[in-house]
Amino acid sequence: MKLSRRTLSMALLAALAAPAAHAEVPIDVIAGSEVSFEGLLQADANWFHSDLANLNGSATDGKDGDFKLRRAELVLKGKGPGNFEWVLGYDAKADKWLDTNLKYKIGGNSSNFVQFGQFKQPNSLEELSSTKNNDFISKATITNTWAVARRVGVAYGMGDANWSVTGSVFGRELTRNLGAGNGFGLRGTWAPINETGNLLHLGLSYARYDAELGAVGNNVQDTQRWRARPNADLSGVRLVDTGNLTLADKVATTGLEGMWVKGPFKLQGEYMRSTTGRGGSFSDFTGKGAYLSALWNVTGETWGYKAGTPTTPLPNEPESGMWQVGLRYDTIDLNDGSLNTSGATPVVTGVLGGKMDAWTLGANWYLRSNFKLAANYVKVTSSKYNSTAKAILHDDPSVVEFRAQFFW
Template identity: 60%
Template sequence: MKLSRNTLSVALLAALIAPAAHAEVALDVIGGSEVSFEGLVQADFYNFDTDTIDYGADSATDLDGEDYVQELRRAELVLKGKGPGNFEWVLGYDAKDDKWLDVNAKYKFGNNANHFIQVGQFKQPGATMEELSSTKNNDFISKSSITNTLGTPRRLGVQYNYGDVNWGVTGSFFGRELTRNREHGSGYALRGYWAPINDAGNIFHIGASFLDKDTDGDAIRLRARPMADIVPTRFVDTGSSRTSASSLSNRTDRASSLGVEGLWVKGPFKLQGEYMKTDVQRTEGLADFDGDGYYVSGLWNITGETWGYKAGVPTTGLPDDPAKGMWQLGLRYDAIDLTDGIVVGGEMDSVTAGVNWYWRSNFKFMLNYVIVNQEKGALEDNPNALEARLQFYW
């Protein structure tokens, strides 16, 4: 799993010498479509104060005794097109994870950016508000446990959205993920949101979502990393056994999730929280499984900037003073419970404290300290981690 020093050095050097431009790079006008190019490169470093598990291992079976791991987290390359007319399209690929990102076409009705139909692969409306927000503006290095564990990622499908600047309703039907050997199982998703207060530096938003899908192959596995995205080992895990009734990878039919979300912005302060509950229907007389989780986070822009609002998610702007950059302090509490009845997946709660520095138009530096508590039956594992991220985007 570890990235070689030479590879990491080349990636960071390329970020540092690249030309600075916040907006995407305009390429050409082809067939009436204004084509542009975007990119996002993230390099992570984690150092663990581990309890019982070797989280610095190259894989869950190849233990090396190290207490740190470093690796490129993302290397996203995205082509976008506007036009002809009210059409828009996007073609995205993550070279690090070797998978397709957004690959879709959208038609906007009239001049309303919140009234459209979309076909292709896109983030499902049944995902969390955090997942629907831009990855480059994550508040913390690891997204919440409900986003990573209970949310449904990008899928191929069709979506219809109707709304205005402060409200919207979305529905989608979806199938598998475009990249082969990834997520499968067809289903549908719904989301609605409303911002009764939506002014500059003063936002209040509430929303709810529902998703229902086939578990595909009569199996589903739910597991959570210890708030560290690139480690291979998960202590909290509902199991991979295809024979044991205590494993969700055996005799399941459908899975659904219900989510609620809230957001409040007041000047340089942002408070955000989400709750998600999942229900897995099981066959052959086995009791259904219920799991849930939530997070609450607070951010303070100590340099005074505020947030915007678009399509039901917060947006992060540029620093007021590019030379000094925008500084943020953040705190998050996160919890997830994957134990129900005979399925003992475990429980995890964590506290993350972080500082972010957006420098000029293209760079972001993140530093987090995470305290994690995990229980699974009579077992415990309580690692702490110091996490850092260097990001370049254009």
């Protein structure tokens, strides 16, 4: 769905003119379950200042930007009967199921539970955090590349306010032709400091699953491919790309995470290292990356903490809203090989998927309890071996991003 500048502006003005609503809409008590309705609408605009590749993904349309409805999430939730909770979510824009699961809180404690259905797997602080409260418009490159999001499975978790351990076994996504591969995930968190406005969080995760099944030529075989957009969700181009890793077996990703909150300031970072095992004469492929971000609530609010993730507060002053400014450094390395240029023809050993770094400067404005406007400027530097040019090419574009969001 394409949105013109006029359509996007009118939708935004209509949303801002609407009266404030509650964070969720209670519906009724049905069979002992308190049912409520939530929704999230996001409209994005990206303006590309391309370098080598046309980030808009088309060399003929003559446009340097893109405008789209990003998400249209509709979610039913239920509390009860007893210690049961359930959720049924669907994204009408992406035409896919979101969280769709049943949870039982052991002893009524939300930190001790058994969960069945589709849910986000226990890995990545950023992936597990609420989408509507993302610090930046595009998630970090390693999150989009290696974090295991929603899969159908079973999970067991235990802990308290300061620590948690969660394990799961999972298969494919509920919506067909999306994420697949049977596996398991583990995540442990510890908050040695956990006070209002004073928080230190540490986490470790590990996920291992089967590589995806795909067609290569006339053969059907396990194939994995890693690639990344330039921190711009609407870009049709990936600047780093391993290509098809054939005869792939298992994917194993280890993640380290940390977060420090002091009053209105938050530092957050993650590191991931992912290895794709391969059969035959192929060597295993290992990629790695990290991000580090800093966020400041200019209007003085601080963050909460629940289930090993931060929670974003409502504005202290609903009429003027909450203002945030942030800066993030983001890097990913998909090179796991070497390039020999001593002969007449360069020789590549292993995989040279490229390396990409990005700086993102952002601002967010949360107005009342239902609206958010976000603006980002992204500067990217990348390098990747090009087999046609027989050289390493550098592509260093920039992107201006804007998001209008309504949620309830």
